[in-house]
Amino acid sequence: MKKDIPIKKVTDIAIAIVPDEVDTLFWNVYFLNLKDKDIKNVFINSRGYGEIDGEKVKTTQLRYFYELVGAQMAVKVEAIDSKLFQLANEYWISFSFDGFMYDKKYIFVPGSFIEENFTNIPIIEKRGVMIK
Numbered sequence: 108m109k110k111d112i113p114i115k116k117v118t119d120i121a122i123a124i125v126p127d128e129v130d131t132l133f134w135n136v137y138f139l140n141l142k143d144k145d146i147k148n149v150f151i152n153s154r155g156y157g158e159i160d161g162e163k164v165k166t167t168q169l170r171y172f173y174e175l176v177g178a179q180m181a182v183k184v185e186a187i188d189s190k191l192f193q194l195a196n197e198y199w200i201s202f203s204f205d206g207f208m209y210d211k212k213y214i215f216v217p218g219s220f221i222e223e224n225f226t227n228i229p230i231i232e233k234r235g236v237m238i239k
Contacts, residue, residue, distance in 0.1 A: 117211040120146075122198045123228045124187065124215060125235030134220070136184045138200070139230055140176045141239075149173040149202040151184055157194035157217060164194060176202075181230040192220045213238045 119141040127133045136153070140146050151173075155166035171184055187196065195217060201210040215236065225234045 113207070115207055115209060117200075117209050118142075119239075120200065120202075120209075120211070121237050121239040122184075122200070122213040122215075123181075123231070123235050123237040124196075124220065125228060125231070125233045127186065132189055133186045134189060134235070136187055136198070137181045137228070137231055138173075138176065138184050138198075139181045139228070139237075140178060141229065142204070143178050144204070145175055145177050147175055147203040149176050149182075149200065152199040153185060153197065155191050155194040155196045159193050166191065166194070179230060181228075189220070193217055 121139040121141060123137045123139060124134050125137070127135055138149065138151060149172065151171040152168060153171070154168040157164060169185065173182055176182055196215040198213045199210065200213065201208065215238065219236050224236050226237055228235050228237055
């Protein structure tokens, strides 16, 4: 049965985290639809986990839903405190596109948020860290 379910690869979708232009303690998380078509029913789970000072830490799991994200569009998902960069920050994305459901996890590991990892983020035209 499982072999009969087509598994399609997620392409042209990204999560980007960029420094806030005003408040240096917070950064902004964006969901980017780099496709030339709209996507529907976008569901995003975000959470952080790991260790700080030898103690296991888990953040609250947050959920976001967007009925439609247009082609070549970015959506600001949340602000993230830079103190949480010591943790792994996970974004699990599910969405509908061309009659299929897709999902993919994007994990920013501790140490990801350094200048050497910065890239130009398309659509929002800012510099930050992006996983595609």
